């Protein structure tokens with residue numbers, strides 16, 4: 001049996017007729033920049049996320065960059081970011097001229113906590129960028145309190161978290177702004193690059209719309225230096241067709257996560273402990289020392305969308321050995337992320353780059369993400385579960 005890490009043609013194939021006729025309609029319309037498809041998609045995503053405004057952009061990376069630019073973050077400013085995340089979260093901070101300050105994270109939910117951020121706040125700190133890593137909201141309640149206390153902006157990097165919820169609130173509706181990606185592997189996967197910013201702040205939304213078009217308002221009069229951060233109407237039109245299916249895609253991912261959990265629950269030395277009281281400095285982050293397999297923790301009150309289902313295998317070399325074993329059985333498995341950002345060569349000159357961030361460093365050595373896309377069937381999940389169990393048996 002073959003279980004690829006990701007397979008996009010089944011999901012998109014189910015909508016092929018509509019997608020093709022919609023693409024043809026955009027081509028025939030002659031409207032290739034901005035226009036009604038863009039406006040409709042922005043309205044629909046904002047409504048889905050419970051945000052007042054949506055600003056579509058060229059990628060999830062540009063969404064972060066544009067949010068930082070619109071908040072006038074630049075040289076001399078510091079922005080606190082988790083080190084265990086995709087590069088763009090910190091790369092965009094550097095591109096504005098500001099300094100990323102790397103923070104540790106929770107080893108069970110993988111997310112930034114207020115206790116990781118507090119010691120890093122200085123009078124130069126302007127913003128915090130929690131990431132809803134792997135599709136579960138970061139514990140934003142305490143982070144919002146901290147941001148308010150120190151008058152910091154809070155940008156939710158929700159690239160992996162569209163549809164994720166914290167209580168009744170959707171990712172992207174809670175902070176100063178939320179940024180999304182429609183990269184094909186994200187839960188709302190497009191046909192190329194695309195992104196969105198959501199915000200409740202009308203004035204901020206207007207600044208972002210202007211900066212998205214070279215800072216021009218009115219046309220050809222530039223009060224600010226922006227860029228070309230536009231999404232294509234073709235992309236917007238195709239994504240509009242997929243958006244009504246997003247909740248069923250997420251349900252498919254959650255079903256698959258449940259199958260993994262049930263399948264792996266009886267493994268000797270598995271840690272399935274949920275984080276019952278939410279992830280705080282005092283959460284049960286440390287697994288007992290005899291644990292051999294740690295399943296991803298769902299935080300109480302957090303609706304996880306499983307953009308990734310990420311295991312941990314403590315012990316030197318065990319994660320790499322499992323990956324090799326699964327790949328040999330024709331099962332895709334990937335390491336998100338093998339090197340935390342504070343250890344990346346391009347950030348070596350930064351003041352916070354040399355400091356130890358023990359949880360991020362440990363995660364980089366122990367994590368392994370399994371296939372979780374919604375179209376997987378129960379037999380494929382059972383095959384992956386059986387492979388993991390036979391790996392663990394062979395080990396002991």
Ligand SMILES: *Cc1c(COP(=O)(O)O)cnc(C)c1O
Nearest residue numbers: 059060061086088159160181183
């Ligand atoms: C994918 C991703 C991005 C960047 O999105 P692109 O659309 O690929 O530019 C940013 N942050 C995180 C956490 C991501 O996973």
